[in-house]
Amino acid sequence: MNRRIEHWHNPHAPAPNSLVPASNLLVVNDSSEILMQRRRDTGQWALPGGKQELGETPSECAVRECEEETGIRARVTGILGVYSDPAHLVEYTSNGEVRQEFEITLIGEPVGGTPSANDEASEVRWISPKELDNFDIHVTMRRQLDDYLNKRYPIVD
Numbered sequence: 001m002n003r004r005i006e007h008w009h010n011p012h013a014p015a016p017n018s019l020v021p022a023s024n025l026l027v028v029n030d031s032s033e034i035l036m037q038r039r040r041d042t043g044q045w046a047l048p049g050g051k052q053e054l055g056e057t058p059s060e061c062a063v064r065e066c067e068e069e070t071g072i073r074a075r076v077t078g079i080l081g082v083y084s085d086p087a088h089l090v091e092y093t094s095n096g097e098v099r100q101e102f103e104i105t106l107i108g109e110p111v112g113g114t115p116s117a118n119d120e121a122s123e124v125r126w127i128s129p130k131e132l133d134n135f136d137i138h139v140t141m142r143r144q145l146d147d148y149l150n151k152r153y154p155i156v157d
Contacts, residue, residue, distance in 0.1 A: 004041040005091040006138050013089050016100040023062035024049030024105040026148055027074045033128050034145065035110070036135070037069050037121035045127075045135040047144065048072075049103065058104045066108070070124045071116035074108040080148055081105055088140050105144050 007013035024047040027035040036045045048069040052061040059076045066074050081104075088101035115124040127135065129149055137145070147153065 003093045004039070005093065006042065006140065007089040007091060008085075008138075008140055009087045010089075014091055014098045016086075016089050016098045018097050018099045019102055020099050021052040021058070022050055022103045023052055023058040023065065024103055024144070025062035025066040025074055025076070025108045026080055026105060026144070027066060027070075027072060027108045027110055029110055029126055031126070031128075033126035034132075034148075035066070035070055035072055035074075035115070036125060036127045036137075038123040040120055040122050042138070043122075043136065044141070045137045046141050047105070048121075049105070059106060062104075062106045062108070067113065069118065069120050071113045071118070072110050072124075073112040074110050076106045076108045078107040079104070079153070080107050080144060081153055083140070083144060085140070101140070107148065 026047050037048055038045050048066040049062060050065040052058060063074060066072055083101060083103045083105060085101050090099045117123055132145060
């Protein structure tokens with residue numbers, strides 16, 4: 001089984017061999033709930049997002065990834081921050097790639113669609129900020145959520 005292993009400040013983590021720009025989209029609905037997906041590769045809950053493709057902007061990437069991973073069409077309304085911690089590495093067991101984190105996290109609002117599971121997400125749902133502690137969320141993703149909820153907008157972190 002192909003796995004994604006997140007290392008954060010782990011002295012035993014493999015050395016990075018890749019740096020790939022990625023974009024996340026933190027989508028908030030009219031009830032102030034946050035769109036989250038349960039990743040099939042880790043089982044943890046996360047914001048929709050992924051690798052930026054050649055020829056697209058970070059905003060286009062975030063909107064595309066959001067719809068692909070959650071079924072929700074959204075539009076970008078702002079930027080939360082740039083997250084690029086050299087101590088956060090993502091290891092892919094399928095090909096030996098070890099990426100150093102580089103994520104632009106944008107803020108958005110839904111414009112259509114219905115939350116739906118797919119090849120990348122086993123569950124998709126709107127989560128109230130009060131409920132976030134009930135979900136398994138990686139510490140680096142939780143940091144982004146907490147930055148949003150506490151109105152901290154780091155440009156570079």
